Amino acid sequence: ESWFARSGTLAGKRVLVTAGGTMERLDPVRYLTNDSSGKMGFAIAEAALLMGAEVTLVAGRTAVPPPAGVELVRVESAQQMLDAVTGVYDKMDIVVKAAAVADYRRAAGVSDHKLKKSGERLTLELERTTDVLETLGKRKNHQFLVGFAAETEQVERYAMDKLRRKHCDLIVANDVSIEGAGFNGDTNIVQVYGEEGLVEALPLLSKREVANRLLELIADRLPRSGG
Numbered sequence: 001e002s003w004f005a006r007s008g009t010l011a012g013k014r015v016l017v018t019a020g021g022t023m024e025r026l027d028p029v030r031y032l033t034n035d036s037s038g039k040m041g042f043a044i045a046e047a048a049l050l051m052g053a054e055v056t057l058v059a060g061r062t063a064v065p066p067p068a069g070v071e072l073v074r075v076e077s078a079q080q081m082l083d084a085v086t087g088v089y090d091k092m093d094i095v096v097k098a099a100a101v102a103d104y105r106r107a108a109g110v111s112d113h114k115l116k117k118s119g120e121r122l123t124l125e126l127e128r129t130t131d132v133l134e135t136l137g138k139r140k141n142h143q144f145l146v147g148f149a150a151e152t153e154q155v156e157r158y159a160m161d162k163l164r165r166k167h168c169d170l171i172v173a174n175d176v177s178i179e180g181a182g183f184n185g186d187t188n189i190v191q192v193y194g195e196e197g198l199v200e201a202l203p204l205l206s207k208r209e210v211a212n213r214l215l216e217l218i219a220d221r222l223p224r225s226g227g
């Protein structure tokens with residue numbers, strides 16, 4: 001907790017960012033995960049910090065180190081991410097869910113011993129994880145909630161569907177099949193949607209610049225308070 005007043009567009013605001021991919025263990029040595037690098041979420045956390053916010057960063061598996069100056073919580077599974085974010089949600093002003101959360105985990109739970117092979121084929125039974133963003137959307141009281149949508153087709157339709165289903169204030173959609181967008185790279189091409197539809201379609205930008213533009217959009221839409 002800083003003893004001096006921070007300055008900047010987000011001074012006095014508490015921002016929660018999730019980043020990276022979750023990891024769903026099958027057994028002690030194997031797991032399911034995805035290609036998320038954490039770069040987009042980390043860029044948002046860093047930009048929020050530079051704009052004067054107090055930042056909590058809940059990060060799964062990432063390819064790059066997290067920015068300094070944030071309160072960092074490392075998690076593995078979707079369930080751990082859910083527990084970490086719901087624990088701090090009430091005191092947050094802005095929540096940006098950039099993490100790539102696994103949709104499924106092993107139905108039988110994490111095996112405590114290494115699974116042995118048998119037979120020529122293996123069918124892995126999976127069960128749904130809890131949707132973290134949807135849970136936050138249902139519990140929203142004062143928070144400004146921003147989700148992401150990774151799509152490969154019908155971007156607007158699916159993004160608007162997620163915005164409504166998860167009670168988000170904004171959804172940041174990217175077509176992850178386009179070169180220069182989405183997972184792993186240092187650039188992104190995103191469209192931001194609100195209740196009214198398309199808010200802004202950003203051109204190809206560095207993830208740092210996407211983060212700045214997104215936080216400016218968020219700041220513009222925050223309810224005015226005090227000074």
Ligand code: CTP
Nearest residue numbers: 097099101102129130131132133147148149150
């Ligand atoms: N999300 C989440 N918890 C999950 C799955 C997704 O919080 N169990 C969040 C992601 O962090 C992201 C948003 O929901 O902010 C959209 O994720 P995405 O994978 O694009 O959408 P899904 O709703 O999972 O739908 P689908 O994968 O079928 O497109």
Ligand code: CA
Nearest residue numbers: 100101102103
């Ligand atoms: Ca998903």
